[in-house]
Amino acid sequence: MSEPSASAPLLAVRELDAYYGDFQALFGLSMEVRAGEAVAVIGANGAGKSTLLKSIAGLLRSRPDAITFAGEPIGGLPAHAVAARGVALVPEGRALFPSLSVEENLLIGGQLKRPGPWTLSSIYELFPVLGERRAMQSTALSGGQQQMVAIARGLMANPKLLLCDEISLGLAPIVVRDIYARLPAILAAGIALVLVEQDVVQALKAVQRVYCLQEGRVALSGTAKDLTRDTIAAAYFGV
Amino acid sequence: MSVRVTFASRSSRIGLALCAIGFVALAAAPAWGGRDDLQLLAQIYSYVALASLWNLLAGYAGLVSVGQQAYVGLGAYLLFAFGIFGGVPLLAAIPLAGLIAAAVAVPIAALVFRLRGHYFAIGTWIVAEVFRLTASQVSVLGGGSGTSLPASLIIAIAPSRQLRDFIEYWVALALVVAVLLLIVLLLRSRYGLALKAIRDSELAATCNGVDVIRTKILVYIVTAGATAMIGAFIFLQRLRISPDAAFSVNDWTAFVIFITVIGGIGRIEGPIVGTIVFFALRQTLADLGTVYLLMLGAVAIAIMLAAPKGIWGVVVARLGWQIFPLERRVIAESSPSHSTAVKA
Amino acid sequence: MTDWINVILQGVLVGGLYAMFAAGLSLIFGVMRLVNIAHGDLIVLAAYLALVATQTLGIGPLVSLLIVVPLMAAIGYALQRFILNRTLGEDLLPPLLVTFGLSVIIQNGLLALFTADDRKLDAGALEVATVRLVEGVYVGLLPLLQFAVAVAVIAALQFVFYRTALGRAFRATADSPQVAQLMGLDNRHVFALAMALSLAVVAIAGVFLAIRADFDPSIGPARLIFGFEAVIIGGLGSLWGTFAGGLVLGVAQAIGAHINPGWQILAGHIAFLVILAIRPEGLFTKGRA
Numbered sequence: 082m083s084e085p086s087a088s089a090p091l092l093a094v095r096e097l098d099a100y101y102g103d104f105q106a107l108f109g110l111s112m113e114v115r116a117g118e119a120v121a122v123i124g125a126n127g128a129g130k131s132t133l134l135k136s137i138a139g140l141l142r143s144r145p146d147a148i149t150f151a152g153e154p155i156g157g158l159p160a161h162a163v164a165a166r167g168v169a170l171v172p173e174g175r176a177l178f179p180s181l182s183v184e185e186n187l188l189i190g191g192q193l194k195r196p197g198p199w200t201l202s203s204i205y206e207l208f209p210v211l212g213e214r215r216a217m218q219s220t221a222l223s224g225g226q227q228q229m230v231a232i233a234r235g236l237m238a239n240p241k242l243l244l245c246d247e248i249s250l251g252l253a254p255i256v257v258r259d260i261y262a263r264l265p266a267i268l269a270a271g272i273a274l275v276l277v278e279q280d281v282v283q284a285l286k287a288v289q290r291v292y293c294l295q296e297g298r299v300a301l302s303g304t305a306k307d308l309t310r311d312t313i314a315a316a317y318f319g320v
Numbered sequence: 321m322s323v324r325v326t327f328a329s330r331s332s333r334i335g336l337a338l339c340a341i342g343f344v345a346l347a348a349a350p351a352w353g354g355r356d357d358l359q360l361l362a363q364i365y366s367y368v369a370l371a372s373l374w375n376l377l378a379g380y381a382g383l384v385s386v387g388q389q390a391y392v393g394l395g396a397y398l399l400f401a402f403g404i405f406g407g408v409p410l411l412a413a414i415p416l417a418g419l420i421a422a423a424v425a426v427p428i429a430a431l432v433f434r435l436r437g438h439y440f441a442i443g444t445w446i447v448a449e450v451f452r453l454t455a456s457q458v459s460v461l462g463g464g465s466g467t468s469l470p471a472s473l474i475i476a477i478a479p480s481r482q483l484r485d486f487i488e489y490w491v492a493l494a495l496v497v498a499v500l501l502l503i504v505l506l507l508r509s510r511y512g513l514a515l516k517a518i519r520d521s522e523l524a525a526t527c528n529g530v531d532v533i534r535t536k537i538l539v540y541i542v543t544a545g546a547t548a549m550i551g552a553f554i555f556l557q558r559l560r561i562s563p564d565a566a567f568s569v570n571d572w573t574a575f576v577i578f579i580t581v582i583g584g585i586g587r588i589e590g591p592i593v594g595t596i597v598f599f600a601l602r603q604t605l606a607d608l609g610t611v612y613l614l615m616l617g618a619v620a621i622a623i624m625l626a627a628p629k630g631i632w633g634v635v636v637a638r639l640g641w642q643i644f645p646l647e648r649r650v651i652a653e654s655s656p657s658h659s660t661a662v663k664a
Numbered sequence: 665m666t667d668w669i670n671v672i673l674q675g676v677l678v679g680g681l682y683a684m685f686a687a688g689l690s691l692i693f694g695v696m697r698l699v700n701i702a703h704g705d706l707i708v709l710a711a712y713l714a715l716v717a718t719q720t721l722g723i724g725p726l727v728s729l730l731i732v733v734p735l736m737a738a739i740g741y742a743l744q745r746f747i748l749n750r751t752l753g754e755d756l757l758p759p760l761l762v763t764f765g766l767s768v769i770i771q772n773g774l775l776a777l778f779t780a781d782d783r784k785l786d787a788g789a790l791e792v793a794t795v796r797l798v799e800g801v802y803v804g805l806l807p808l809l810q811f812a813v814a815v816a817v818i819a820a821l822q823f824v825f826y827r828t829a830l831g832r833a834f835r836a837t838a839d840s841p842q843v844a845q846l847m848g849l850d851n852r853h854v855f856a857l858a859m860a861l862s863l864a865v866v867a868i869a870g871v872f873l874a875i876r877a878d879f880d881p882s883i884g885p886a887r888l889i890f891g892f893e894a895v896i897i898g899g900l901g902s903l904w905g906t907f908a909g910g911l912v913l914g915v916a917q918a919i920g921a922h923i924n925p926g927w928q929i930l931a932g933h934i935a936f937l938v939i940l941a942i943r944p945e946g947l948f949t950k951g952r953a
Contacts, residue, residue: 138846160845169846176843180835189832193848238848384760386701431937434944435896437756438699442892443940446933449889453930569885574768581761610772617768624761625750 091116091273092137092242093149097156099132099141099297106132107297114242119264119274121284121305124294130277131173133294134244137275138170139163151241165193169240173247175231177219184215186230190237197239198270204233207266225256232260232267242273249280261287327508331640346493350486358485362492362557364599369499369550370572371579371591373543376503379586380515381539382522384437387444388547389573390428390451393566394421395548396555397455403473405460410473411491414552421548425541433537445569452567466562474559488557495553499546503588506542511535519586570613578620584630593632669801671922672915677807679914680814681876683907684869685891686898687818688862690906693895695838695858696752698759702766704888706863709770710736710870711879715783725785725875733867740863745856752855767884774881782878791875810872817865818907824861825903834858886929893936899946908948 090113099107107129114120122130135141136156137148143156155163164170169190177186187204205212208229214222219230228248235243249257257280264287268274278284285291285305293301301312349361370392378384398417402408408416428447435443456464478484506512514535517525526532551572555561565571575598583594605612627634685707692698700706710732717728747766751758793805825831837844837854845851873879873887890913898909913932920931939947 140842140845159850160842161848161850164846164848172843172846176840178836178839178843180839181832185832185835188829189836189844189847189849192829192833234847378757384757386760386764431940434940438693438697438760439892439896441760442699442701442889445885446889446893446936450930450933450937453933457926457930574764577761577764585757610776614769614772614776617765617772621747621762621765621769624758624765625747628755628758 190234390448392551395551422545425544584632675915675918679911683910705884736867744859899949905948
């Protein structure tokens with residue numbers, strides 16, 4: 082893994098509140114991610130992890146200065162503007178485009194034509210099975226393969242920050258291991274990564290730092306090495 | 321602790337009282353109004369009825385029809401047919417036309433319900449066009465140019481013109497009251513509760529045992545029959561019928577839709593408010609012809625974008641009024657003197 | 665026998681025009697689930713724009729396409745971006761009512777500007793030229809040209825949808841507007857482009873309509889209905905299916921007209937209702953309306 086940058090954080094979340102209608106999901110949440118760093122966000126169902134990612138990606142509007150990316154306040158921007166600045170979200174449940182083939186899903190991921198290491202050929206190198214199935218309807222693939230398409234689609238945007246929402250969801254452990262095995266190659270290119278996971282074990286092995294959310298707040302944060310299983314379990318379940 | 325459901329609220333009690341007073345005044349109109357006044361009022365009643373029925377269909381049952389003119393024209397043609405060929409007294413032909421039209425609506429529903437949403441809307445329009453084109457081919461009723469009611473049938477209503485005017489006026493008033501009563505009773509019944517559930521979420525309603533399709537078809541058929549009766553009356557008063565007039569999209573759908581949108585969809589008071597505004601505009605602006613229609617279209621668009629719930633919707637949002645007691649309020653009574661109310 | 669061949673041929677040729685009416689309609693519904701009630705009136709608007717262009721600039725109707733098509737596309741973009749985008753959502757009443765209001769505005773606006781007089785565009789020699797296909801079977805050059813243009817338009821739309829980045833954007837946004845945003849696509853812009861494309865097709869259809877027959881401000885709704893019927897007969901979700909639906913409608917009308925001129929349009933409606941009764945998903949697809 083590359084060394085995280087020592088200067089200002091790439092992504093800074095400060096006192097973020099998030100609402101679904103009248104229901105408040107996040108309460109003054111703060112976190113940060115440095116360039117090239119891998120961070121995990123864990124927590125039980127309903128803790129606010131997906132809400133956090135959606136807020137960062139711009140699907141939920143926030144106070145402009147609640148979220149800062151590369152020094153620019155992006156909280157008030159719509160999702161397509163956030164994407165244009167180099168943030169890519171791999172949504173929960175894959176969310177591939179059913180009308181598009183595998184390759185078309187990748188191509189649309191690269192819609193913005195940002196320069197960078199990820200192109201169709203380098204993607205197919207990392208995920209050979211996708212190259213074999215490039216012309217198939219994306220939804221005809223297995224769950225694990227679809228997840229690869231979703232991640233690859235995010236990479237095609239050559240983002241500076243990749244947000245992954247529960248990529249292990251609904252997949253068999255061996256498939257999850259296979260996917261996580263690609264992460265080092267992805268991180269080697271210098272991308273920053275936020276992994277939201279319920280599967281804590283896999284996530285902790287892949288990242289440097291961890292935030293644990295509970296009911297919309299950060300209950301615990303620290304480096305993956307320093308946090309013991311018990312402290313995490315305590316924070317996870319609010320014991 | 322016991323629970324009861326009530327419909328009344330303070331504003332509805334006041335509103336109903338005002339309505340009762342208004343009704344008495346209107347029923348006595350022949351005493352204070354001239355011939356033109358009575359005819360204008362009858363037109364207003366007809367539009368209130370048509371708009372209320374369209375509102376029931378679109379605002380409550382979620383069935384947006386752009387083809388209700390099919391039943392206006394059908395009711396009118398049935399009246400003429402029964403009167404001229406069936407020897408049926410004209411006034412009796414009105415409910416008869418309604419019944420037949422409701423029966424016709426059954427196979428029509430079977431067809432158009434195969435379409436959903438926007439496509440349903442256009443499908444109903446096509447059905448109306450089929451009715452119109454078919455009517456043009458019926459030569460015994462005048463074909464494309466139409467026909468008039470024979471004098472004998474008109475005189476049979478009443479010997480003097482003044483008495484005829486009074487009777488026609490009261491029939492118009494009776495029809496609109498009947499339509500409003502029908503709608504209120506329907507909405508207060510379990511069908512009404514079903515409609516509300518369907519409006520909020522069809523899926524949830526189905527899961528809770530509401531037969532969505534059957535409820536919608538019922539509303540469609542009832543609306544068709546009632547619309548036909550109004551159509552029958554309108555053309556009875558006009559004395560003359562033609563396919564283009566009977567099945568006019570402008571007169572029976574465009575205006576009705578505008579009235580309901582401006583007044584407020586999905587609330588009973590809406591069409592009434594809308595009709596009043598519509599006729600006020602018409603009396604002042606009708607001379608402008610096409611420009612008037614242009615403005616109507618622009619106003620409808622503006623309202624849809626800015627205040628989708630119409631004028632009455634704004635009133636409800638700001639003041640919480642309702643004239644017709646339709647909101648169910650669940651009152652929990654822990655002791656005879658102590659009760660808390662929850663609105664639904 | 666040649667009599668009937670001619671009838672069917674005429675039906676097929678006019679069916680191409682109906683297919684063009686339908687293509688724009690079906691494109692919009694596919695991308696954003698919007699049915700534009702003013703669609704037919706926009707076709708008529710295009711016809712009047714062509715009229716003004718030919719009269720003020722002294723150019724031929726086909727040349728006027730160079731002006732009318734971009735102009736209508738721009739109108740479509742603005743219409744969607746500033747008005748119709750605000751009506752999109754779960755509720756189907758707002759777009760329906762706003763486009764209905766638009767229909768009334770366009771009809772009455774044209775009526776105020778141009779009166780109810782019949783108009784027609786003059787294509788000169790092109791209108792009377794005929795081509796002999798086989799013995800006894802003659803076809804007007806203009807209808808043939810119009811049919812060829814219809815085929816070209818549908819083929820072009822297919823190409824755009826399935827082989828270009830724009831088409832990918834359309835399909836992705838139709839699948840999931842939210843996820844499309846994550847790809848950097850601005851939905852407001854994508855929808856507006858779709859409407860621009862739809863009205864570009866409408867413009868072509870409008871000009872050919874204007875050359876082919878008399879037109880006046882009130883004929884819009886009928887064109888909407890023909891387009892709609894073609895879409896339903898052919899089936900949703902397939903441009904070539906829509907094209908075939910247009911042909912079926914054209915042929916049904918031609919047969920009806922041959923039996924009795926007053927039955928032309930009614931025959932089309934009846935064909936539509938029969939298809940609706942027997943095979944509501946359309947003749948050429950597996951989807952459901």
